[in-house]
Amino acid sequence: MILRYSRPEMVAIWDAQTRFKIWFEIEAHACDALAEIGVIPKESAKNIWAKAGNVTFDVARIDDIERVTKHDVIAFLTHLGEFIGPDSRFVHQGMTSSDVLDTCLSVQMARAADLLIADVDALLAALKRRAMEHKMTPTIGRSHGIHAEPVTFGLKLAQAYAEFTRCRARLVAAKAEIATCAISGAVGTFANIDPRVEAHVAKKLGLTVEPVSTQVIPRDRHAMFFATLGVVASCVERLAIEIRHMQRTEVLEAEEFFSEGQKGSSAMPHKRNPVLTENLTGLARLVRGMVTPALENVALWHERDISHSSVERMIGPDATVTLDFALVRLTGVIDKLLVYPANMEKNMNRLGGLIHSQRVLLALTQKGVSREDAYTLVQRNAMPVWRGEGDFLTLLKADKDVAKALSGHEIEELFDLGYHLKHVDTIFERVFG
Secondary structure, three states, rough: OOOHHHOHHHHHHHHHHHHHHOOOOOOHHHHHHHOOOOOOOOOHHHHHHHHOOOOOOOOOHHHHHHHHHHHHHHHHHHHHHHEEEEEHHHHHOOEEEOHHHHHHHHHHHHHHHHHHHHHHHHHHHHHHHHHHHHOOOOEEEEOOEEEEEEEEEHHHHHHHHHHHHHHHHHHHHHOOOEEEEEEHHHHOOOOOHHHHHHHHHHHHHHEOOOOOOOOOOOOHHHHHHHHHHHHHHHHHHHHHHHHHHHHHHOOOEOOOOOOOOOOOOOOOOOOOOOOOHHHHHHHHHHHHHHHHHHHHHHOOOOOOOOHHHHHHHHHHHHHHHHHHHHHHHHHHHHHHHEEEEEHHHHHOOOOOOOOHHHHHHHHHHOOOOOHHHHHHHHHHHHHHHHEOOHHHHHHHHHHHHHHHOOOOOHHHHHOEEEEEHOHHHHOOOOOOO
């Protein structure tokens, strides 16, 4: 992660000081449980909290120790002993490093999920506000990048709202998937530590007990978490690309807010580029790029190995920090998005009425014309318009074969824009309730 694409709230979750604080809490809560069941003295458990509960860990000191021990948890425990003194012998009783590392990672990812859910909530609020604002603002719908039939800009935003509502549900499920605790000792058998210790630590940290940890928490949980982040990132990109297309000079139906003093190009002073949504497209690629390593982490040797470790040390912070930044940036884009209804109307009318071709086709079939013949009649009048040779309504009225089935007045009624928007309220009710 780099500061340019980071927010302090998410970065803090992955800070070394935060990590060591969580490590200590895992160890200290475990000591409380051990004391409660009579494995260690209760006074020692209290002393561990008293001596180290409020300390600021010396990260540089821990790094120095690790350079000798080549083991991060041992380095931490050694440093912890410098605060606690003789009672430190009771710390890490019957535990293994993964009990600390995996449970800590669960806490960090759960906290990251909470921030991401809050990010999505803010995005949903912005999308809903702008969707309501442009509920009936007509614009052209496009398929394959080509003009299709009318929609509204509000419907475009309603689609995004529905999509991110699903994203929120996925994040909630991903948090539940990952928020498990493993304090089961070597190879996960509880041979040297009572399962009640695990239950106590899980409760204190807001986690659930991992049913079978095999010394490590199964990595299918982590794969689910990062895959969810990848899906959310793809939804970010989908909306970002829509805005980028709408900001193209030839379209210009909407564009990112351009602030006072902002410069679009070092060479061309006239430029107003969609830099934020282009940035979001790039960030989405990064988050998705971390999904495959998470999937590959699922297959570990026997009860455990550490092939997953280096991957998670990188993708844990990077994926969550990047997606957090992207969601907040997208919210800002939507909140300040400049919308141009006049350009939407102008673009919608560029094809001389061709956007009503399906309705004419259906009307002919209702009058007894076969679908094949109706299609031929409509298309032969549409293609000249496509080439810029007249307008669709005039050509249809002049077509003798069309006139056999439809009067001029009936044809005119088929060009009513409101026909395409009659179910907008129904869709909005489905989306927003």
